[in-house]
Amino acid sequence: VKTVDAGALVGGVTATALDTNITAQRDLVIIIPIVLVVILFILMLLLRSVVAPVLLVLSVVLSYGAAMGVSAVVFNSLLGFPGADATVPLFGFVFLVALGVD
Known part of the structure; x- marks a missing residue:
């Protein structure tokens, strides 16, 4: 796209999915x-x-x-x-930490 026009923007479902994946990994x-x-x-403060x-x-x-791992294998x-x-x-x-620490 940059060779065609330096100001061209790419959008759509694929670009949104790529942005979502990059953000989730970060x-x-x-x-x-x-x-x-x-x-x-x-926990160190509470349990001393x-x-x-x-x-x-x-x-x-x-x-x-x-x-x-199990969910990846199953799905x-x-x-x-x-x-x-x-x-x-x-x-x-987030859910496993909330349940695991309790």
Whole structure:
């Protein structure tokens, strides 16, 4: 497009989907570590320990990885629905953290 016209803009469903995927991937890299560090710090203050909060956060990370892996296998292989909405991993993380820390 740039060779045709430097001021040309691309839009539509494909461009929107690409922007959504790029934003979702960036959010995963930024939000997940911040949330985990904040929760680890709060748990360390509340429990007055280092080992227990680290184990709790590691169990949340492990359950998140397991949930994403199992859901990918089920939806991609068994049900034949390849691909998912780009926001599913972040929403899954938020809900698993909320349930896992409680």
